Amino acid sequence: MTASDLNLIKMSTDHYWIKRDSVVDKIIFKGRTFYNKFEKVNAILSQAVINQHIKGEITVAHSLINKHGKVENIVIDYNGNDPERFYHKTQLLLREEGFINFTAYKTRTEGHLHVYIHKGHTTLQEAIQLGKMISMKLAAKQPKQWRMFPNADMPDDYNILTLPMEVYSKERGASWSKHM
Template structure:
């Protein structure tokens, strides 16, 4: 994983979240209780922190939503058993929907993927709606084994994703897309 691969994400870098061994805080949200193991660190997410994460010394997550309520990426967090099949179906659907810039990353757990759809400056409400639409269309083609981020069913402290470890596949504005 290179620094350039992570720059594709355009993640919020003015703070980061570090996983702790015990529960950091208890959050009540929409009648549910969440036990958060990630502590917000109000320091910049820099290459030193990222390198510690990649080595496995610490587990670091980044926020999906920035301080102005804008979202750069809509993320599919796939937790199934067949990443090749899932990515193929997701790739076809995303192209069909007009998304030509997206990247899939491998996570720490074997077979799990984070597919970052690079949408650009999008409001939180619009990102949630687009995520629900993409999820619904994917669910019509295969069993649902993923979560969408950002997500309105979880508090802001849970709209975070751990940093990826390796690039799985990239899709960048294919030349054929202008003919569609």
């Protein structure tokens, strides 16, 4: 994983989250209790921290929602057992819906993918609605084995994702897209 591969994500680097061995805090949100093992670090997410994550020394996550309440990426967190089939169907759907910039990354867990749809400066509410629409259309084609981020059913401190380990596939524009 290179720095340019991670730059595709356009993640907020003014802070990051580090996973601890025990529960850091308890969050009550919409009648549910969340136990957070990620601790927020109010420091710049540097290349040195990213390298520690890639080596497996620590687990680092980044926020999907920036300090202005905007979202740069809508993310599909696939946790199934057939990533090739999932990605094939997902890329076809995303192209059909006019999303021409997206990247799939492998995570530490074998067979799991994070598909970052590079939407750019989107309000949180719009990102949640687009995520629901994409999820609903994907669910019509295959069994649901993913979660969408950002998610309105979780507190902002849970709208985080661990940094990816390597690029699975990139899609950068296409002349045949219907929304160009």
